[in-house]
Amino acid sequence: MNLKDFFNQANKEHWAIGHFNVSNLELLKAVVEAAKEGGSPVMIGTSEGEREWLGLKSAVGLVKAYKEDWPNIFLNADHTKSAEVAFDAVDAGYDSIHFDGSTLSLKENIDETRRAVRYAKSKNKDISVEGELGYLKGDSQLTNKKIAITPDDYTKPEEALKFVNETGVDRLAIVIGNIHGINSDEPELDFEILEAIRKIVPKHVSLVLHAGSGIPDVDIKKAISLGISNVHISTELRVLFRDGLEKQLKDNPKEYALYRLEKEVVGSIKELIREKMRLFGCIGKVH
Numbered sequence: 001m002n003l004k005d006f007f008n009q010a011n012k013e014h015w016a017i018g019h020f021n022v023s024n025l026e027l028l029k030a031v032v033e034a035a036k037e038g039g040s041p042v043m044i045g046t047s048e049g050e051r052e053w054l055g056l057k058s059a060v061g062l063v064k065a066y067k068e069d070w071p072n073i074f075l076n077a078d079h080t081k082s083a084e085v086a087f088d089a090v091d092a093g094y095d096s097i098h099f100d101g102s103t104l105s106l107k108e109n110i111d112e113t114r115r116a117v118r119y120a121k122s123k124n125k126d127i128s129v130e131g132e133l134g135y136l137k138g139d140s141q142l143t144n145k146k147i148a149i150t151p152d153d154y155t156k157p158e159e160a161l162k163f164v165n166e167t168g169v170d171r172l173a174i175v176i177g178n179i180h181g182i183n184s185d186e187p188e189l190d191f192e193i194l195e196a197i198r199k200i201v202p203k204h205v206s207l208v209l210h211a212g213s214g215i216p217d218v219d220i221k222k223a224i225s226l227g228i229s230n231v232h233i234s235t236e237l238r239v240l241f242r243d244g245l246e247k248q249l250k251d252n253p254k255e256y257a258l259y260r261l262e263k264e265v266v267g268s269i270k271e272l273i274r275e276k277m278r279l280f281g282c283i284g285k286v287h
C-alpha cells in the first residue's frame, strides 16, 4: 500500500497516521521501530532545517534502507516554503511534500502550491502533496511564551474549498487553534470550524493537524473523530531526546561509546511514539 491508500483507509475508518519529525539517526530509528512493532504506517518528517542537516539524499537513502524491513514508512518534506525547494525533495525521492505557502496571500499560496503539486505528480504519480491554509504560529520549541492566536488566523472553510479545488492537493494542513511547540497556554481547538472544513472539503482530501505536541489527548481524539487523519508530533520528541541524553551523559561520565548512551534514550522516545500511535488509532492497521 502506498501513502494514499493508507490515507483512504484512515479517512474511512476514522483514525490518523502519525507524522514524527527527525533530524538524526536516533530519532529515525525510534520512529521506524515503533511503527514496525506497532504494525502501523508512519510518516517521517524533515523540515527544511532538518533535511539540510541530514542531507536530502541521505534522508531518502536511510528511509529506503529501513523500508526493506518495514515498507510502511513514508518520508515527508515538512514545511517546504518555496516551490523550488519542494522540487529538490521530489527529485531526491521523497514520498510526500508539504508545501507551506501559509504566509503568502491566498492567490500566491494557490499559485505556488499548484506549481509544487504539478511538478511532484509529473515526477511520481504516487506522491502525496500537502498544502497549508491559515496562519500557524510558533516554532517547535518548549517555551513560556504566550502566543496569541485569533480566529482571523484560522483556516476559513470557503477558502479551504477553493484552495483544494484549485491546487489539487491530497492533504490540507489547517489552523483551528493549534500552535507549533509547547507553550505556556494549552491551545483550544475550534471543533466547529473543523467540522465545517471537513464538510465542505472533498472526502479524498485528508486533513492534517500540525503542532500535536501541545494539544491534550482528549482534544486530539476528538479532532480525529471529526475528520483529522494526520497528526504531527515534533517538539515532544526533541524535548525527550535532549533531556534523556543530558541524563545519560550525567549518569555515565566515563562512557565514550555514545551509542550505549543513546540506546536508552531511543527506547524512551519509542515508547512515546507508541503511546501516540495508540492515541491516533493506527496500531495494527498494516495487514
Ligand SMILES: [Zn+2]
Pocket: 079, 180, 210, 211, 232
Ligand atoms: Zn508543522
